[in-house]
Amino acid sequence: MGEINGPVLTGRRSLLLGMAALAAAALSGCGGPAQDVPPPGSTPATPPPAPPLPADVATPAPSVASAAGTPTAEPARPAPPSKEQIVSEFSGRRPQQWGLHVSGVVNGSAAKQVALTFDACGGSGGSGCDQKLLGTLRALNIPATLFVNQRWIEANQALTRELGSDPLFELANHGFLHRPLSVNGRSAYGIAGTADVGQVYDELMGNQSVLQGMTGGPARFFRPGTAFYDEVAAAITRRVGLLPVNFTVNGDAGATFPAATVAAEVGRVVPGDIVISHFNKPGSGTAAGYAQVLPRLLGQGITFAKLGSVLPL
Numbered sequence: 001m002g003e004i005n006g007p008v009l010t011g012r013r014s015l016l017l018g019m020a021a022l023a024a025a026a027l028s029g030c031g032g033p034a035q036d037v038p039p040p041g042s043t044p045a046t047p048p049p050a051p052p053l054p055a056d057v058a059t060p061a062p063s064v065a066s067a068a069g070t071p072t073a074e075p076a077r078p079a080p081p082s083k084e085q086i087v088s089e090f091s092g093r094r095p096q097q098w099g100l101h102v103s104g105v106v107n108g109s110a111a112k113q114v115a116l117t118f119d120a121c122g123g124s125g126g127s128g129c130d131q132k133l134l135g136t137l138r139a140l141n142i143p144a145t146l147f148v149n150q151r152w153i154e155a156n157q158a159l160t161r162e163l164g165s166d167p168l169f170e171l172a173n174h175g176f177l178h179r180p181l182s183v184n185g186r187s188a189y190g191i192a193g194t195a196d197v198g199q200v201y202d203e204l205m206g207n208q209s210v211l212q213g214m215t216g217g218p219a220r221f222f223r224p225g226t227a228f229y230d231e232v233a234a235a236i237t238r239r240v241g242l243l244p245v246n247f248t249v250n251g252d253a254g255a256t257f258p259a260a261t262v263a264a265e266v267g268r269v270v271p272g273d274i275v276i277s278h279f280n281k282p283g284s285g286t287a288a289g290y291a292q293v294l295p296r297l298l299g300q301g302i303t304f305a306k307l308g309s310v311l312p313l
């Protein structure tokens with residue numbers, strides 16, 4: 001599918017990934033599981049379903065009427081397997097890989113556009129919203145995919161609904177407790193990962209339910225807290241109907257880069273890149289960096305699209 005995976009990374013990308021690794025707080029900068037998190041097994045408040053997301057701006061869904069005369073934007077998708085099914089199917093598999101770029105995880109696309117993705121991680125110090133950054137995207141009419149964690153949603157419910165109904169944006173799943181996605185409890189940046197297959201399911205589907213309640217439809221893409229997976233967890237992600245996505249360009253290293261570095265890193269994009277940054281740290285250099293670099297990229301003819309427009313279902 002034209003995916004750019006770890007083993008075929010070129011020098012530039014390897015360098016970028018090396019930089020990402022060096023930025024210790026990089027993808028954990030938004031914090032790990034925190035004290036404001038409900039205990040495992042608890043159910044967050046889920047509001048009544050909102051109206052379905054409007055059609056994609058770049059590729060409007062065809063207006064097709066079903067036999068019953070009601071609009072049908074997308075074919076029905078099968079219900080995801082139950083937790084029991086997943087546990088039965090995947091328990092006992094031993095992962096061989098652990099990291100940002102493992103088998104089954106999509107890092108880039110074959111499309112000519114660049115996909116900007118921004119995470120909102122929630123937790124202590126991680127539940128802000130970078131309105132300046134969103135304002136820049138809106139002013140330039142640049143679409144983006146927003147990966148939101150359940151903890152961030154809990155702290156920003158009205159805002160989540162607003163972003164979910166903005167056709168410029170697409171909401172995606174950033175996990176329930178913001179845990180690295182492991183079937184055997186591996187950790188990343190000092191944050192403990194999910195301990196077993198059942199916890200992987202909870203991390204995926206707990207927030208999937210919350211997002212569904214907010215937007216009226218299922219999210220299609222997933223990225224775990226810290227962006228670390230093992231390949232069994234990545235396979236589980238696909239099995240429940242989500243595409244596990246990471247990135248080719250690290251734009252802000254967990255919102256730790258100063259503006260000039262954000263502008264330099266994002267300024268390297270080429271068609272097919274997926275860029276990761278954060279929109280939950282308004283005090284960071286991220287917004288100023290994007291404000292610097294995006295007009296220049298547009299001037300160079302770079303075009304942008306949401307993940308839903310550049311990746312397969």
Ligand SMILES: [Zn+2]
Nearest residue numbers: 030119121225
């Ligand atoms: Zn995060």
